[in-house]
Amino acid sequence: MIQRAKEMLEQYYGYSSFRLGQERAIQSVLNGEDTLCVMPTGGGKSICYQIPAVVFEGTTIVISPLISLMKDQVDSLLQLGIPAAFINSSLTGSETRERIEKAKSGEYKLLYIAPERLESYDFMTLLKELDIPLIAVDEAHCISQWGHDFRPSYQRIQRMIGSLPKRPTVLALTATATPKVRQDICRSLDIDENNSVLTGFERENLSFSVIKGQDRVKFLKDFIKKNGNEAGIIYAATRKTVDKLYEQLKKSGVNVSRYHAGYDEAERMEQQEQFLQDQSTVMVATNAFGMGIDKSNIRYVIHFQLPKNMESYYQEAGRAGRDGLPSECILLYSPQDVQVQRFLIDQSSEADRMSQELQKLQLMVDYCHTESCLQRSIVRYFSNEDTPPCGRCGNCTDSRESIDVTREAQIVLSCIVRMGQKRFGKTIIAQVLTGSKSKKVLELRLNKLPTYGLMKEKSTKEVTDFIEFFISQELIAVEHGTFPTLYINEKGKDVLLGKETVKRKEAVQTKQVAVNDPLFEELRMVRKEIAERENVPPFVIFADTALKDMCVKQPQSREEFLTITGVGQNKLEKYGERFIEAITDYLVQNPEQKDEAIKGSDSIEKPKKATPNSHLETYTFFKEEMSVEEIAEHRDLAVSTVESHLIQCMQEGMDVQMEDIIPDEYVSEIEHAIQQANGEKLKPIKELLPDEVSYFMIKVYLLQNERQVT
Ligand code: ADP
Numbered sequence: 001m002i003q004r005a006k007e008m009l010e011q012y013y014g015y016s017s018f019r020l021g022q023e024r025a026i027q028s029v030l031n032g033e034d035t036l037c038v039m040p041t042g043g044g045k046s047i048c049y050q051i052p053a054v055v056f057e058g059t060t061i062v063i064s065p066l067i068s069l070m071k072d073q074v075d076s077l078l079q080l081g082i083p084a085a086f087i088n089s090s091l092t093g094s095e096t097r098e099r100i101e102k103a104k105s106g107e108y109k110l111l112y113i114a115p116e117r118l119e120s121y122d123f124m125t126l127l128k129e130l131d132i133p134l135i136a137v138d139e140a141h142c143i144s145q146w147g148h149d150f151r152p153s154y155q156r157i158q159r160m161i162g163s164l165p166k167r168p169t170v171l172a173l174t175a176t177a178t179p180k181v182r183q184d185i186c187r188s189l190d191i192d193e194n195n196s197v198l199t200g201f202e203r204e205n206l207s208f209s210v211i212k213g214q215d216r217v218k219f220l221k222d223f224i225k226k227n228g229n230e231a232g233i234i235y236a237a238t239r240k241t242v243d244k245l246y247e248q249l250k251k252s253g254v255n256v257s258r259y260h261a262g263y264d265e266a267e268r269m270e271q272q273e274q275f276l277q278d279q280s281t282v283m284v285a286t287n288a289f290g291m292g293i294d295k296s297n298i299r300y301v302i303h304f305q306l307p308k309n310m311e312s313y314y315q316e317a318g319r320a321g322r323d324g325l326p327s328e329c330i331l332l333y334s335p336q337d338v339q340v341q342r343f344l345i346d347q348s349s350e351a352d353r354m355s356q357e358l359q360k361l362q363l364m365v366d367y368c369h370t371e372s373c374l375q376r377s378i379v380r381y382f383s384n385e386d387t388p389p390c391g392r393c394g395n396c397t398d399s400r401e402s403i404d405v406t407r408e409a410q411i412v413l414s415c416i417v418r419m420g421q422k423r424f425g426k427t428i429i430a431q432v433l434t435g436s437k438s439k440k441v442l443e444l445r446l447n448k449l450p451t452y453g454l455m456k457e458k459s460t461k462e463v464t465d466f467i468e469f470f471i472s473q474e475l476i477a478v479e480h481g482t483f484p485t486l487y488i489n490e491k492g493k494d495v496l497l498g499k500e501t502v503k504r505k506e507a508v509q510t511k512q513v514a515v516n517d518p519l520f521e522e523l524r525m526v527r528k529e530i531a532e533r534e535n536v537p538p539f540v541i542f543a544d545t546a547l548k549d550m551c552v553k554q555p556q557s558r559e560e561f562l563t564i565t566g567v568g569q570n571k572l573e574k575y576g577e578r579f580i581e582a583i584t585d586y587l588v589q590n591p592e593q594k595d596e597a598i599k600g601s602d603s604i605e606k607p608k609k610a611t612p613n614s615h616l617e618t619y620t621f622f623k624e625e626m627s628v629e630e631i632a633e634h635r636d637l638a639v640s641t642v643e644s645h646l647i648q649c650m651q652e653g654m655d656v657q658m659e660d661i662i663p664d665e666y667v668s669e670i671e672h673a674i675q676q677a678n679g680e681k682l683k684p685i686k687e688l689l690p691d692e693v694s695y696f697m698i699k700v701y702l703l704q705n706e707r708q709v710t
Pocket residue numbers: 015016017018019022039040041042043044045046047294296322323324543
């Protein structure tokens with residue numbers, strides 16, 4: 001049966017092999033064994049139940065906690081040509097009944113339901129009438145009170161399974177489960193714990209880094225500017241910060257959405273949609289955002305502030321790079337945020353959980369201060385296992401020089417002592433050090449201090465950056481009164497006394513996560529256009545990995561298109577032609593790009609490419625008076641490929657006559673439209689003409705009349 005499963009993977013999903021753990025989990029399910037599957041986010045858990053669902057007779061039930069997630073999953077399945085539906089509270093009564101009827105007649109391979117359905121007697125009765133080979137419990141940690149998202153209705157699942165006339169196979173899936181939570185899941189669903197498939201917690205495509213003592217807003221803006229085309233999430237700890245960042249980014253021209261619990265449902269949905277549909281590139285949000293977001297092409301997640309524990313951090317940061325492409329997870333650390341989190345814990349926790357929460361917060365702070373591999377600290381936190389250094393994270397790749405700044409530290413610290421501890425904030429301290437003549441400095445006679453102007457060769461901004469850095473090194477502490485004031489820590493005193501030295505590294509340079517590739521941008525537009533038409537998020541049409549693969553292989557026939565990762569039969573039929581056309585057009589306009597991309601990547605097998613003189617062969621057939629469609633059929637090429645061949649022939653001065661391509665009645669109409677559109681763009685010209693006149697005809701006309709086309 002596993003052979004059958006592999007065929008399904010190729011045929012429906014267009015993937016050539018199973019990933020680590022997938023094959024074992026699927027094999028186990030196909031053998032009818034109840035199984036627990038723990039794989040990191042983006043590891044590919046869905047396929048572990050979707051493929052058995054296709055192989056089995058009957059309807060697989062998937063229990064999933066989130067409405068938005070269900071919809072995306074079902075949309076994705078429908079795109080693959082696998083019949084599926086969901087039933088949850090977002091449907092009207094009659095929609096629900098209709099789907100129930102269809103389910104009864106066996107029309108779906110998968111039926112997604114919210115756990116709350118199990119509280120309805122009617123629904124339980126329906127389930128008994130279905131032929132259910134498999135029950136998949138997604139996000140299974142929701143079963144456990146020890147998990148981070150406990151959902152009481154998850155505890156009804158076992159009773160539901162027990163009430164079915166024939167016990168189906170059960171597969172529980174989760175990304176985050178400590179040993180205790182795993183035990184809970186297995187006990188609650190009656191799964192033998194030995195029957196677990198666990199893959200490591202490591203995410204090999206993510207690079208983690210922690211940035212300390214740098215201007216955060218500046219870092220953020222630089223980063224976003226450098227990665228303007230890529231989607232990213234910025235997490236902040238409070239609603240106020242979200243709103244502030246949103247305004248700042250918007251003002252600097254970023255296409256940004258925002259999300260927090262202060263907005264009503266409709267507003268939140270709208271903002272979320274914008275981001276999912278690639279209409280905005282950046283989402284600024286509190287931790288209220290992201291549960292159930294399956295968007296696979298998120299290239300970075302930046303935590304503007306410290307999250308409350310490692311569980312939240314890894315879950316939020318883990319939303320980057322679900323598609324497996326390299327992605328960045330950056331935490332911008334400032335010690336003040338520890339206070340913010342303490343305050344939030346103080347507000348929300350019950351007394352008995354408080355010390356546990358504070359302990360978890362401390363471990364989060366420790367993560368920010370570790371100098372060894374960050375991915376390894378994360379894995380160790382979750383599994384107590386040691387992995388080798390990842391070689392990708394900020395600490396593994398840090399090659400910055402350290403500069404001794406002990407003298408600067410001493411000047412700043414002694415200035416604070418002289419101004420009086422816990423009296424002033426960093427701005428005025430910096431003003432004193434730079435010798436500012438501001439009204440406040442003069443009024444308070446701070447210009448009389450011996451430390452006044454000791455750093456006058458520096459700007460106030462540079463000095464406040466220094467102060468921030470010393471705060472991050474815990475030489476200086478912040479007292480949070482009506483406004484924050486500074487004082488000196490134990491470690492700071494040692495520095496003042498000359499017992500300790502202070503080293504500072506150069507600022508971390510922002511990096512570009514993905515290289516810009518004009519063909520990729522082109523294909524991204526095509527994907528977006530299709531997604532809008534089909535009313536699904538772009539990543540449901542194709543993942544970034546598929547588009548990248550298209551850039552590398554530059555497929556120009558159906559056969560070549562099928563070799564792209566993520567292209568199965570259904571997607572070939574639905575979108576092949578459109579993408580091949582876009583690629584061919586691109587190559588016609590950028591002939592130097594042809595074959596260029598393939599050189600860069602030796603990891604991907606070179607597909608069978610059309611011979612360089614393929615257009616000459618087309619030319620021969622054309623001269624034998626075959627039509628474009630006939631040539632395409634005969635040569636098993638896309639129509640658009642044949643068209644591009646003929647364009648190439650014309651450009652190379654061969655005898656391809658407009659009259660053989662454009663029906664007479666359109667010639668003058670095309671001329672007229674060109675004059676009316678009055679520009680070099682094809683689209684406005686096309687829009688003025690009847691549908692039968694193709695882009696190809698317009699291009700041929702323009703070429704024949706020696707006009708430039710774009
Ligand atoms: P999870 O639920 O574990 O977070 P998903 O099931 O959403 O992960 O899968 C993440 C991404 O990986 C999806 O885009 C999916 O299509 C892709 N994927 C899964 N299995 C494979 C595979 N065998 N080969 C290539 N891509 C895969």
